[in-house]
Amino acid sequence: xxxxxxxxxxxxxxxxxxxxxxxxxxxxxxxxxxxxxxxxxxxxxxxxxxxxxxxxxxxxxxxxxxxxxxxxxxxxxxxxxxxxxxxxxxxxxxxxxxxxxxxxxxxxxxxxxxx
Amino acid sequence: xxxxxxxxxxxxxxxxxxxxxxxxxxxxxxxxxxxxxxxxxxxxxxxxxxxxxxxxxxxxxxxxxxxxxxxxxxxxxxxxxxxxxxxxxxxxxxxxxxxxxxxxxxxxxxxxxxxxxxxxxxxxxxxxxxxxxxxxxxxxxxxxxxxxxxxxxxxxxxxxxxxxxxxxxxxxxxx
Numbered sequence: 001x002x003x004x005x006x007x008x009x010x011x012x013x014x015x016x017x018x019x020x021x022x023x024x025x026x027x028x029x030x031x032x033x034x035x036x037x038x039x040x041x042x043x044x045x046x047x048x049x050x051x052x053x054x055x056x057x058x059x060x061x062x063x064x065x066x067x068x069x070x071x072x073x074x075x076x077x078x079x080x081x082x083x084x085x086x087x088x089x090x091x092x093x094x095x096x097x098x099x100x101x102x103x104x105x106x107x108x109x110x111x112x113x114x115x
Numbered sequence: 116x117x118x119x120x121x122x123x124x125x126x127x128x129x130x131x132x133x134x135x136x137x138x139x140x141x142x143x144x145x146x147x148x149x150x151x152x153x154x155x156x157x158x159x160x161x162x163x164x165x166x167x168x169x170x171x172x173x174x175x176x177x178x179x180x181x182x183x184x185x186x187x188x189x190x191x192x193x194x195x196x197x198x199x200x201x202x203x204x205x206x207x208x209x210x211x212x213x214x215x216x217x218x219x220x221x222x223x224x225x226x227x228x229x230x231x232x233x234x235x236x237x238x239x240x241x242x243x244x245x246x247x248x249x250x251x252x253x254x255x256x257x258x259x260x261x262x263x264x265x266x267x268x269x270x271x272x273x274x275x276x277x278x279x280x281x282x283x284x285x286x287x288x289x290x
Contacts, residue, residue: 024175024178026175027172027175030168030171030172030175031168033168034164034165034167034168037164037167038161038164038165041157041160041161041164041282044157044282044283044287045153045154045157045287048153048287049153054289057288057289058288058289061283061287061288062283064283065279065280065282065283065284068164068276068279069276069279069280072167072272072275072276072279073272073276075171076167076168076170076171076268076272076275077268077269077272077273077276078265086117089117089118089121090117090120090121090124092121093121093122093124093125093128094121094124094128096124096125096128097124097125097127097128097129097131097132098128100125100128100129100132101128101131101132101135104132104133104135104136105132105135105136108136109136
């Protein structure tokens, strides 16, 4: 712990490097995520053209979009592997933006358009 | 970078909210169902998604010290981004030919402002990627600078997630 020779520093650096190597996914996993994203996009388009799903199309498309969003944020933006502080800084405004959306839709549709 | 992306969430959140508030309230055409070409936009969405893959592969390459491979993936990402923006310009041109403009109706105003700002963000992203590529040719991007590539990547992925939302909310949700 108090070794001034630098040996421990080297060990810590190696440990950090090891952590780095395991913290982020490998190229193969990135490709797998991309294939899943492409597949979900294909499903979205198929759902769009499916007349029989018209009554439930909105929740289906929103869920699929949320899954794609989460996959990119977690794996490509590394939020799953990085410090939680980054997730908080990102998701805080995201939640706020969603709250603004709900508030605006409620105000405009009920008050201005009388819906 | 995360604080910046947080502020960008609010920026695009406002634009998407405005689009949704005025959705289906245009008094004159052309309306979304008159101009949208879903197969065409789906290909654009696919192109941008794949650019996120090439971006993350560029980061993985530089983290392993493989500068040459990073250059290839950076260039591929910039190319895919350029294809996306070119596709958007082509799409906009078609819409204008069909009579849609910023001033025509509420749909035109909110659609062009939202997707136009997104396209501007993609264009800035392409410029950042090309700058990184040119700097790497001058030997200024090495394994030690992987954080710079990661930050550029975070911006690029953010642009991608915004399009994921726009593609669903603007193009796919029924009118």
